[in-house]
Amino acid sequence: MKASSYPLFTQKNDPSDAEIISHKLMLKAGLVRQQSTGQYSFLPIGYRVLKKIENIIREEMDSIGAAEILMPSVQPSELWQESGRWESYGLELLRLNDRHDREYCLGPTFEEVITDLVRKDLNSYKQLPLNMYQISTKFRDEIRPRFGIMRAREFIMKDAYSFHINEKCLDNWYQNYKDAYNNIFKRLQLDYTMVDADSGNIGGSKSNEFHVLAEAGEDDLLIDEKGIGTNFEIAKAKYGSDDVVKIVNENNLIHKKGIEVGHIFKLGDKYSKSMELSIADADLNVNHLQMGCYGIGVSRIVAAAIEQNHDEKGIIWPKSISPFQIALVEIDGHKNESVRSFSNEIYQDMKRNSVEIILDDRNAKLGNKLHDWELMGVPNIAIIGKKEAENNIVSFKKRSSSEKVSLSADQLISKLDAD
Ligand code: ATP
Ligand code: MG
Numbered sequence: 067m068k069a070s071s072y073p074l075f076t077q078k079n080d081p082s083d084a085e086i087i088s089h090k091l092m093l094k095a096g097l098v099r100q101q102s103t104g105q106y107s108f109l110p111i112g113y114r115v116l117k118k119i120e121n122i123i124r125e126e127m128d129s130i131g132a133a134e135i136l137m138p139s140v141q142p143s144e145l146w147q148e149s150g151r152w153e154s155y156g157l158e159l160l161r162l163n164d165r166h167d168r169e170y171c172l173g174p175t176f177e178e179v180i181t182d183l184v185r186k187d188l189n190s191y192k193q194l195p196l197n198m199y200q201i202s203t204k205f206r207d208e209i210r211p212r213f214g215i216m217r218a219r220e221f222i223m224k225d226a227y228s229f230h231i232n233e234k235c236l237d238n239w240y241q242n243y244k245d246a247y248n249n250i251f252k253r254l255q256l257d258y259t260m261v262d263a264d265s266g267n268i269g270g271s272k273s274n275e276f277h278v279l280a281e282a283g284e285d286d287l288l289i290d291e292k293g294i295g296t297n298f299e300i301a302k303a304k305y306g307s308d309d310v311v312k313i314v315n316e317n318n319l320i321h322k323k324g325i326e327v328g329h330i331f332k333l334g335d336k337y338s339k340s341m342e343l344s345i346a347d348a349d350l351n352v353n354h355l356q357m358g359c360y361g362i363g364v365s366r367i368v369a370a371a372i373e374q375n376h377d378e379k380g381i382i383w384p385k386s387i388s389p390f391q392i393a394l395v396e397i398d399g400h401k402n403e404s405v406r407s408f409s410n411e412i413y414q415d416m417k418r419n420s421v422e423i424i425l426d427d428r429n430a431k432l433g434n435k436l437h438d439w440e441l442m443g444v445p446n447i448a449i450i451g452k453k454e455a456e457n458n459i460v461s462f463k464k465r466s467s468s469e470k471v472s473l474s475a476d477q478l479i480s481k482l483d484a485d
Contacts, residue, residue: 067390068413069426069435073110075099076438086282088372089214091381095442097368104211104219111442112368114389116222119367120201122253122386123224126246132197132226137179139203143169145178149340155267160207172205175268177337177359180227184355185343191231194345194355195239199226201364213282216325216369226360229338231347236332236356240272243330243360247276251327254367255384257374259322261287261295263329268359270333276362277324280373286310289320325370326363333357372443381443382465385485392416392482393439394460395426397451408455412448415475421482440465446482448473 075096084090092098097112108116124134143161146152152159152171160172173179184196204223211219226243230236244260251258256278263275275297277287286298288310298310305313314321335354338344344354368387375382383389394413399406409425416423424444426435432449439447448460459472462481473481 067424069424069428072424074438074442075109075111076441084214086213086216086373087376088216088282088369091372091376091441092214092369095381098215100214104208104217106215106218106220108365111389115368115371115383115387116365118387118389119254119364120222120224123250123362123364124201126250126253127199127224127226130197130242130246132199132228134200135198136200136202137173137176137183139173139205140170141173141176141179143171145182145341146171149178149181149337151178151267158206158208158267160205173202174204174206175223175359175361176200176225177227177268177333177357178341181337181341181343181357184229185341188229188343188345191345191347194229194231195235196229197226197239199224199360214369215365216282217284218365221363222365224362224364228358228360229343230356230358231345231353233334233356236334236358240330240332240358243358244274247328247330247360247362250362251276251278253386254371255386256327256367256371258327259287259289259295259324261289261297261324262300263297264299265331268329268331268333269336270331270359272332274330275324275326276328276330278327278367278370278374279322280325280370281323282373283323283325285324285326287322287324288314288317289322291318325366325373327367327370328360328362330360331358333359375443377466379437380441383443383445385445388422388443388445390424390444391422392446392448393424393426393444394448394450395432395435395439397432397449399427399450400429402452402455404455405450405452408458409450412450412460412475412478416479419479421479445485448478 077094081093096109098106162170201224205220208219228239258278260274260276263273265273287295288301289295302308307313338354344352346352372381396409413425445465448462461470462473463470
């Protein structure tokens, strides 16, 4: 990629309407733009980060044996009436009518749709267990959308669903998803914790949430001396008080703020019963299937990662989700033929070695270019001016430090590999 022909949308001024740092930096660095309340477009740099996150999730889902699918975003009201949620879900469900006056909603979650899908195609218990997931747009008419994409109305979620002949099998798969989630958040290089949680609007018997730890988080997490965490929402009942300070002091707990990025549920037979999904087992006993569902807030993770990784200059991406591995910045390439051709040489060399590189060949001052890449959080920066071109080297610095070193092309590749 060459910056002169790549759409970058960094801004000089601080946005006035952003309350938290991730929202401010996402606007300033040109990752997203608001379309209307709670709805955002992802611009190229933001979308590259989102895709990186998606791919890590996809790899870990595939590796436990869940299969990717895609379901329609507009869902018929009949399915929600069957589950009873057409009434109970409330105003977060955005409802609409088609030209024949049939009622629909924009999918906020997909238990009804996938239960219907499976009941139509399941013929034998031998097809079980079934594990399927999608990565798609969800719509929830949130009462107070805020903090940019952190609490949006339209957002990207990975939602997986599992179907089992009995509870034991559900328990095993619940553990598989837990393990996969731990792998995902480790690979995303985020500081996170898992807690016991409330099942809310989705329902079921048992649920766990995954939280990125950050002051901007909206959830209160209470962690005991064994490291076991509980969301304050259920700790209230467990400890018989709704005073967080009192609960923490009396029970010797640690209080942390968390951003909910994942939530897994044992649904049991909640949907299989209400929507009549059952099958005969090997002994010819007919059972309602046991189900689980497993969500990850893919777009919310972009914001959560920034809350944890920034400084006064801007974002500092963890390597695993950075939009580019390195920005190669020319000094006056438009005026200096040797700078331009040496930069191109290094650029092609990096590309041949599968380094994700962007060459900043814009006709702009060095200071402004560096300011942009620091704001956008690219973890490695190499500079080529007259002196570097003459000596066949680049001046290299890491985003997180101010120390500069001179490197040859080969040294640069090994430096990037070694990270
Ligand atoms: P919250 O408590 O934050 O409202 P939730 O418990 O309603 O979330 P779930 O139904 O568990 O959300 O959805 C799975 C995941 O989707 C959440 O863990 C979260 O990461 C993400 N998510 C939910 N609502 C939003 C939203 N409005 N904007 C962005 N991501 C969201
Ligand atoms: Mg939740």
